[in-house]
Amino acid sequence: MRKLIAFDEDSFDKLKQLGRDRMATFQELADEAFADLLKKHGIPIDLRDALRKSAKLDRETSKATAHPKTRKAKSR
Template identity: 55%
Template sequence: MPRKLIEFHAEDLRALGELAEDKATTMQELMDEAVRDLLKKHGRPTDLKSALRESAKVTAPKRQGRH
């Protein structure tokens, strides 16, 4: 999996650590959830299947109805 270094303010990082501990999860799982929520909020696909479905909608020719 690709990695990216992201800097957090100390207070935010502490709060995320506490949340992860309270939910018995990892920071990575919290970050994955946050990114998915952000993508959904902005109408972006969150997985490959959704991305392919959206791509097909954009590139598919529009059908013309019969008169």
């Protein structure tokens, strides 16, 4: 899917230079930037991330609801 976005000239020049320095395309820079933004806000990037996050939530939920084992005091 293609979307049109606008940059000011200075920012675009810096992004082009960064791409040259890293030998990366503008698309690769954009993919990395958007992946970082999604990660920052806790939104899974792909299926693997979604499954990992789901498993982590399940573990945290099961730990929070687990009841500690208690021993009954011996009566004399």
